[in-house]
Amino acid sequence: MCTNTGLIDLTMLGNLIDLYGCLDGRFYSQTRHGAEDAEMQHARMVFRHFKSSFCKHHHLLFDGYRLPMDPMAAFFEPSIMHFASSLIRYKDMMAAYDDAFSLDDMKNVIQKHFQINYPNLLPGLLENGELDAQPCNPSLHWTEPAFSIGKGAYGSLQSDTSETGKF
Numbered sequence: 001m002c003t004n005t006g007l008i009d010l011t012m013l014g015n016l017i018d019l020y021g022c023l024d025g026r027f028y029s030q031t032r033h034g035a036e037d038a039e040m041q042h043a044r045m046v047f048r049h050f051k052s053s054f055c056k057h058h059h060l061l062f063d064g065y066r067l068p069m070d071p072m073a074a075f076f077e078p079s080i081m082h083f084a085s086s087l088i089r090y091k092d093m094m095a096a097y098d099d100a101f102s103l104d105d106m107k108n109v110i111q112k113h114f115q116i117n118y119p120n121l122l123p124g125l126l127e128n129g130e131l132d133a134q135p136c137n138p139s140l141h142w143t144e145p146a147f148s149i150g151k152g153a154y155g156s157l158q159s160d161t162s163e164t165g166k167f
Contacts, residue, residue: 001054002149008142011076014047015083016140018117022087022109025100044117051076059154062147069147070154078144080118081125084110086140 001007020040021027051072059068060075069075091098091106114122 001050002058004147004149007054007075007149010050011079012083012140012142014050015080017043017047018080019084019087019110019113022084022106022113027109028101028105056153057151059150059152059157060147061150062145064145068150068152068154068157075144075147077118077121079142081121082143083140084114084125 001010017040055071055076058071060071062069062074088103088107088110091103095103111122111126114125
């Protein structure tokens with residue numbers, strides 16, 4: 001997880017875990033068992049704990065930018081938004097092959113998931129009031145600039161430099 005490739009791979013797996021219920025046809029028909037739901041919730045919690053822990057100990061340095069960046073705002077949040085948008089685009093492209101649930105059902109479930117888990121990200125996901133209005137290449141990998149991982153939390157780096165030039 002301390003290499004950009006490892007972090008990307010782990011995050012894409014975590015995004016899949018986070019949005020798994022949106023992909024499971026049984027979610028829409030309410031035929032899953034409580035034990036499965038509890039396991040999914042636990043896996044989501046573990047991934048969220050990982051993201052929080054990573055942000056407490058690391059920052060990101062993106063190619064072309066000189067300043068350190070917050071991993072949550074610069075990587076984890078854009079990643080889950082892109083992942084959700086890609087799922088919607090993919091479902092739209094493959095609608096003829098999967099009738100377990102409709103595209104509108106998926107949009108509603110993803111919107112509800114973001115309302116509960118990522119309310120701060122929902123306005124960005126709902127471009128022009130539509131969940132699928134955001135342009136997106138339906139891919140489930142990181143398509144943004146390359147980055148490297150630095151040691152030290154982004155917040156601690158910001159507080160260290162806030163006093164620069166003051167006597």
